[in-house]
Amino acid sequence: MSAAIDFYFDFSSPYGYLAAREIDALAAKHGRIAEWHPVLLGVIFKETGMAPLTMVPLKGDYSKRDFARSARFHGVPDFRMPSKFPIASQAPARIILWLKETDRALAVRVALALYHAYFADDIDISAPENAVAIAAKEGVDPFAARAAIDDPAIKDALRGETERAIAAGVFGSPFVIIDGEPFWGADRLDQIDKWLATGGF
């Protein structure tokens, strides 16, 4: 097994959701493992002076259409834009960072459940109680999950993830870095596949 590939995502990112559903299988196909890095796009945007796509004139309207069409294209027909968007993603991100420490598979399962809750069931996962309830359905202890959200060490860990992501050049979600090569967007999954298959092209 070679080195991990780095997968950066924000829970408020529709394209992040589409990539999250595929990244583990894509990595495994090429004998790699994806390391999941939940990050805060709000902090990254502040640092880089960018704005959420949906707030950019013209691109905003297009992007909402493209989110849904891209979701259908990627086999996610139950995608729908949440009524509250974008959201601050501290609560779900902290749960995942906490779970990752002890159980990678569970962390990924809960991450996908959180994404699905937000982008299919219109549940506001920025609310700690909602994020905890989703995790609990996957078998996570709800009291421990709630404590993790408020744990100063986990808060620090999320700040650290986001700072390291910025230092690594991450400016959007999803963002994948493979042996130093950066790929931005769910629409680069095909290039990632070729990159992993060929060792770079």
Add this chain to the structure above:
Amino acid sequence: MSAAIDFYFDFSSPYGYLAAREIDALAAKHGRIAEWHPVLLGVIFKETGMAPLTMVPLKGDYSKRDFARSARFHGVPDFRMPSKFPIASQAPARIILWLKETDRALAVRVALALYHAYFADDIDISAPENAVAIAAKEGVDPFAARAAIDDPAIKDALRGETERAIAAGVFGSPFVIIDGEPFWGADRLDQIDKWLATGGF
């Protein structure tokens, strides 16, 4: 043969070049014809308050890397970033609009030759004499081409193309509109293929 699909592009757009190389075959595969619309991204950006990708912090550096990698991915290994970028694309755009009036096939051939001159041979096609020389190599009368660049009617036609593009929601290059459905970017060619195959998904 059903209705045309609309293909909008700027000669200064690397992703526009990649899409231009494929759009006719893609349309033909589904019994359609692409109508080529050269437009001025500079005017569109001014109208929409956007900036060229390469000038956006962080995204700029990434985009240069992604241009070249996407070119290799699309089978264009001789792509290289021109030393002057971006350029004003009035001269090549006007030649194409003028040629389109009488010979669509020639217009497409010259458009691809202009793109190749700029993105492979580093020829500054914003200079009328360079644009004319490229067209001449494809069999176009150089004196007529030079006159077309300064022809008030052709200038008006380009202004009209760009204004109609903005009115149709075009904010980038390449941009394709199929029966009212907008697709932005060379990375949407796969969705365009599926859209044309299925009649919409």
